[in-house]
Amino acid sequence: MATDYDSPRKTDDDLGEDSLQELQARRADKSSGTIDIDETDLAESLELPGADLSNEELSVRVLPRQADEFTCSRCFLVHHRSQLATERNGQMICRECAA
Numbered sequence: 082m083a084t085d086y087d088s089p090r091k092t093d094d095d096l097g098e099d100s101l102q103e104l105q106a107r108r109a110d111k112s113s114g115t116i117d118i119d120e121t122d123l124a125e126s127l128e129l130p131g132a133d134l135s136n137e138e139l140s141v142r143v144l145p146r147q148a149d150e151f152t153c154s155r156c157f158l159v160h161h162r163s164q165l166a167t168e169r170n171g172q173m174i175c176r177e178c179a180a
């Protein structure tokens with residue numbers, strides 16, 4: 082009698098494996114679907130503030146360094162030429178750092 086009860090348990094294990102595979106397949110479908118939804122949501126949310134941000138980035142990128150300015154090799158700040166204290170091996174140091 083005991084062997085009769087064992088055989089249906091094996092089929093239960095097989096069913097469990099099948100359900101796991103189905104779950105994994107469903108998870109893959111869900112994950113891919115979520116990624117698509119996130120991408121569209123991000124694109125839609127980025128479009129509205131994107132114009133303002135691009136303008137700010139452009140203005141910042143244009144500013145960085147003028148011909149009469151230099152970047153201090155110690156504090157990495159951009160200073161006017163008048164603030165240049167010393168220049169050693171091409172490394173410029175501002176007055177604040179040289180003091």
Ligand SMILES: [Zn+2]
Nearest residue numbers: 153156175178
């Ligand atoms: Zn400096």
